[in-house]
Amino acid sequence: MKSNILITGVAGFIGSNLADYLLKKKYNIIGIDNLSYGLVDQVPKDIKFFNTDIRSKKIYKIFNNIDIVFHLAAKNCISDCQLDPVETADINITGTVNIFEACKRAGVKKVIYAESSALYENSSVFPTTENDINPKSFYSISKYADKFFAEAYESFYDLETIALRYFNVYGPKQDYRRSIPPLMCELIIKLLKGEQPTIYGNGAKRRDFIYVDDVNKFHEMLIKNSSKQHRTFNIGTGINYSVLEVFEIIQSLINTNVMPKHKPDLEGEAFQNLADISNARSLGWKPKVNLEEGLKLSIDYIQKNVL
DSSP states (O other): OOOEEEEETTTSHHHHHHHHHHHHTTOEEEEEOOSSSSOGGGSOTTSEEEOOOTTOGGGGGGGTTOOEEEEOOOOOOHHHHHHOHHHHHIIIIIHHHHHHHHHHHHTOSEEEEEOOGGGGTTOOOSSBOTTOOOOOSHHHHHHHHHHHHHHHHHHHHOOEEEEEEEOEEESTTOOTTSSSOOHHHHHHHHHHTTOOOEEETTSOOEEOEEEHHHHHHHHHHHHHOOOOSOSEEEESOSOOEEHHHHHHHHHHHHTOOOOOEEEOOOTTOOSBOOBOOHHHHTTTOOOOOOHHHHHHHHHHHHHHHTO
């Protein structure tokens, strides 16, 4: 019999993609989202959905009979978090601790939760291992706090916790409506419209981009894997590209001569990130979708479902 899986942030980018993926694998999916960032039309119709807030104690009863929780709900736009550190702490720390508490009370076996590659913002070691933590933004600091609460719940209550530090995940259903859209959405949508996309800074920043399907294959491995050798995993590709390199690939795929406009750099962002994915590879996982293939899939999705 397939496990009962609960996903917080199920209306968001990674959460909705994970729900779609696990439904195809015949898992029973329960979803939580207060729709402050996610979109209700992204919630799969074949799940049991609760429109509620992760900070509310009313969620506790939802966790009864749940086997595994994926906790993905968060305030995660770095620039927005910089503007409101109080709400950032409330959602990302208080909300996460409330999820751990709900899991403890309901006897959930395992909670897999999102930390962030932003914990490496100040690192000068590349590729970066899970031990090279050096956060500087309010967002990354809030995610760092989650790590200590997870360790405490595991120590005091024997709750199995697994932390995922996603690098730059992209693919269908990214939130292009954000005040500062994710890079891929900004570039693809504007270029398809024949408009100038915005690049912050000179475009030299480098990021480790990973396609969402590869991420979901690792999610499924964690459902089945009972090894406690590693409790924290970097989820990236081990290859990074500059913003301008990504722009040039998309420009070529769309076959346009439109050039970007540049704005001042965003506060709190690292110059580059690059994942050491040795721990994830030790479970037999490796990313398979290269950047050009993933961008082709993203362009196709946006053409059919967004524009």
